[in-house]
Amino acid sequence: MDWFSSPHSDHMGLENKNYGLTPIVDVIIPAYNEEKSLPKVLRDIPKIVRTIVVANNNSTDRTGEYAKAEGAQVVFEPQKGYGKACLTAMDWIKAQEVQPDIVVFLDGDYSDYPEELILLIQPIISGNADLVIGSRALGEREFGSMTLPQVFGNWLATTMMRYIQGAKFSDLGPFRAIRWVDLMKLNMVDENFGWTIEMQIKAHKANLRYTEIPVTYRKRIGVSKVSGTVKGVFGAGYKIIFTIFKYW
Numbered sequence: 001m002d003w004f005s006s007p008h009s010d011h012m013g014l015e016n017k018n019y020g021l022t023p024i025v026d027v028i029i030p031a032y033n034e035e036k037s038l039p040k041v042l043r044d045i046p047k048i049v050r051t052i053v054v055a056n057n058n059s060t061d062r063t064g065e066y067a068k069a070e071g072a073q074v075v076f077e078p079q080k081g082y083g084k085a086c087l088t089a090m091d092w093i094k095a096q097e098v099q100p101d102i103v104v105f106l107d108g109d110y111s112d113y114p115e116e117l118i119l120l121i122q123p124i125i126s127g128n129a130d131l132v133i134g135s136r137a138l139g140e141r142e143f144g145s146m147t148l149p150q151v152f153g154n155w156l157a158t159t160m161m162r163y164i165q166g167a168k169f170s171d172l173g174p175f176r177a178i179r180w181v182d183l184m185k186l187n188m189v190d191e192n193f194g195w196t197i198e199m200q201i202k203a204h205k206a207n208l209r210y211t212e213i214p215v216t217y218r219k220r221i222g223v224s225k226v227s228g229t230v231k232g233v234f235g236a237g238y239k240i241i242f243t244i245f246k247y248w
Contacts, residue, residue, distance in 0.1 A: 025049050027105075030089070030105075032059050038066055046115060058078045083189075083194065093180075101179065104176070110220060116215050120176070120215070129209045133172075136173050138170055154170075173215065
C-alpha cells in the first residue's frame with residue numbers, strides 16, 4: 001500500500017514513476033465571506049500541499065485575515081466572481097519561480113472533505129489522468145447538502161455536455177485537480193459561474209485524459225452565494241447553458 005491509499009497520510013518522501021520526487025501540489029481556494037468555514041478547510045488540507053492560495057474575493061468579513069493566520073498565501077481580487085478569483089490566484093502562481101506539478105481547486109465553505117485531496121490527485125500521480133473531478137453524484141452526500149436546483153442543474157448540464165460535446169461527466173463539482181501545464185494550455189477566461197464547466201469542456205476538446213472519483217459532500221457552513229439565492233440559481237443556470245453552446 002502506498003501513501004496515496006490513505007486520505008489522512010502526510011508522507012512526502014516516496015518517489016513515483018511520473019515525478020522523480022514527490023510532486024509539487026498547490027491549492028487554490030476562491031473565498032467570499034468565508035471566515036467561519038475557511039479556517040476549518042485550511043486545517044484539514046493534507047501537508048503534502050506546498051502552497052495554499054486563497055483568493056479573497058472582496059470579502060467584507062475577516063476571511064483574508066483568518067486565511068493568513070492559518071498560513072495561507074492570500075491574494076485580493078476586488079471584482080466579484082468565482083472564475084475571476086481563480087484566475088487571480090493562478091496569476092500569483094505563474095509569477096513564482098518554481099511552478100507546481102498539480103493544482104487543486106477547493107471551495108472555502110467546508111462542504112468538501114479537504115483530506116480527500118490525496119485521493120483526488122492519485123490518478124494524476126499514477127499517470128492515468130490529466131484532470132480529475134471530485135464527483136458528488138458518484139459519492140456520498142449528506143442530506144440537504146445540495147439543493148434540488150443544484151442536483152437538477154448538474155444533471156441537466158452533464159447530460160447536455162454528453163449529447164452536445166461528447167464529454168462524459170457526472171458532476172460539475174468544484175473540488176478538482178489538474179496538471180498545471182495542462183491548465184495553462186486551456187486558456188481559461190470565464191470570470192464567474194461558467195468556470196467549472198468551461199474547464200471540463202475545454203479539457204474534453206483538448207483531448208486531455210480526465211476521470212472522476214467519488215467524493216463525500218456535507219452541508220456547507222453559511223449560506224451559498226449561488227444556490228442560496230434565486231438570482232444566483234438563475235444566473236448560474238443561464239451561464240452554464242450559455243457556456244455549453246459557446247464551445248459547441
